[in-house]
Amino acid sequence: MDLTVGPNAFFWPAETVRAFYAALADAPVARVVIGEWVCSKRLPFWQDEIPVAVDTLLGADKEVALSSLALITLRRERKLAADLVRVGLPVEINDLSALIHLEEGTPFWVGPMVNVYNEGTLRWLAARGATRVCLPPELPLTSVRVLAETGQGLGVAIEVWGHGRAPLAISGRCYHARLHGRAKDSCQFVCGDDPDGREVETMEGQPFLRVNGVQTLGHHTQTALPQLADLRAAGVSSLRISPQISDFPAICAHYDRALKGGSTAPPDLAGMDWANGFLAGRPGVDWAVTQN
Amino acid sequence: MPLTFPQAVRNLPAPPLFPLTFLLGRLMRRVAARHPAILTRLGPHAGARILIDAQEGPVLFLMEPAARRLTAHDRSHVPPHDACITGPMADFLSMLHGLEDGDTLFFSGRLTISGDTSAVLALRNALDDAELDLTEEIIATLAAGDAAARLMRWGLRRAGALAGVSLHRQPEDR
């Protein structure tokens, strides 16, 4: 089992992105997916960093794939997806429509925003050329087991959401802009003010969700560490680690140590609330399994 | 000034509960026998005890579908229950007869519910599908002869119209 760093969900300044991927070159991760998957309006501000990061990461012997957007509606977003497949790197599709640009049989990866819930869908994707699938974060371990086994038979590597705030929803509406009394078209990129998303609490003050532009994330950081032995036994080939603004190298190192037999407790970091309910078939926000 | 229906009811003394409960029990068994789909639809929720609180009424009703029981209770002795629906009697009857939508009544704040929300939803859906006609069920319960049935139909229709509540299905009025 190894580690895959997913695409960054948040809107960071270009220099932050550059430093992030430069540091990742030295991190114990096998592969990195890079690209804007939340909002196409952000891309012009940091797209020049992508080739730089790709070169750095390939130079450090990482596998690298480019991510599509998670919700493609506009004409320029469709063109973006068509351009993506021509770059020559593997593409991770996070909206099924990107598939139409891929010639039948071209290998591709599938991200967690594509609904792979069962063997039939996995088989269809494999027949189309999928070689690597990160399962949706809400899937319970019972489903992961069946899909990992099916994936082994099909030669498709199965990844599970290993670390990070779970992407819970994507919308046509921008909630960051709405919180500032603006519409999406005049958002003034306010999501850039919150590099870890904007906190949303219940009326009783419990931290609950994070708003990140058109995306809604869970406040609690999901971690698959306590269920690591089960995932390994199921044949899961990789854990997905989702980028966050602080402590990321330390987080990668911690998960790497856990894969090599170290502690499966979550890393001891200030200000983080942990959850692992989804894998346990419980509410995602719950801390359901301490160890196995 | 004539009393409106709710006031008139509230001013009534609490009725002796035994005869009422006896009649309600017969009505419930009759409905269950004539409309077996209700219990099928309720499925695992058939065992729930659902309290119906028609706010202006002198008594509370407890419905226990699986036991085919409908009982009346004094307000001072609230029976144990799994869920409670509170609202005006006229709204309950309109809902039963397909004149009002339960969600609409609920969203507007006229009906409130507490306890086992699933059981309330299951009961609402099961009764909505059954297309009950309270007048016909009462007539069937009392096993009235043809002439008596016609008279009761007329009487209940008049009573309902005067009180402003729906006591029967009225597809012809819609």
Added chain:
Amino acid sequence: MELVCPAGTPAALRAALEAGADAVYCGFADETNARNFPGLNFSRPELAAAIDLAHARGKKVLVAINTFPRAGAEPMWHRAIADAARFGADAIILADPGLLAHAADRHPDQRLHLSVQAAAANADAINLYAREFGVRRVVLPRVLSVEEIAAITPEISVETEAFVFGGLCVMAEGRCSLSSYATGQSPNMNGVCSPASHVAYDSAGGQQSARLGGYLIHQRPQGATMPYPTLCKGCFTSRGETGHIFEDPVSLDASRLVPALARAGVTALKIEGRQRSRAYVAEVVRAFRAVVAAIGSDTPPPAAALARLAEGQAATTGAYAKTWR
């Protein structure tokens, strides 16, 4: 335009036909459909009878099998498709690619529609589902504006169906795990959003509250309007501001946009609400029958007095108007 109407029970299906539905959509009473609510939906014999009834009146029945099958339990969904096809369903509404592949392979003559739960939000996605599985109609996700729909229809060869009334998802449908985050049950896996089993209403001190999975979602004075506690229409706090940060408790009413949707090339209009009563179905279908009848005539469509049926008693045109975003 074809008027596609909801039915959660045989009684609602009869009410929809009576009120002027061209087609009625419904599902089996299990987790194969996305309105898997207590006491709702159709048994096998009920569905067979419903299809016969509709056909006798020259109307259609569309069967929604629009959840994503649970890994290891696909036969349950495959049986649902086989039964709906055998009973003569005019179309089966599917969302899961694996299930679409199965249906296209095993039931090649069966007409397939793409569910809104598949969230096919652009022409490429729609063309992909048409090419791969032969779907004949796509139910458009509620993230598109009328202008975007008008731009999509010339690029595709299949029919489109657009929601015009009822409950409104503000997130891309079929891609939302908010419900399972709070309750462990989701529309995709279990066919329920914010399941009633995890909803608790309470009254105290003149206030009524609604909780989902234990989390307080609404609090209102007794007797005020009370929405259903879905997270996307819930009340939350962010940096001291409290309010409906995703969407107010409103529902969709696009009755005034029907002529524009017709011009945009939309084939069918869909009314949401399989979980609602036969009274709701009758009233909404009758109102939209009149709206459709007025298309192309000089008389403006009759104002549908439907706001009182809406959640929160308030309506929006949602994503159809670009400013909604």
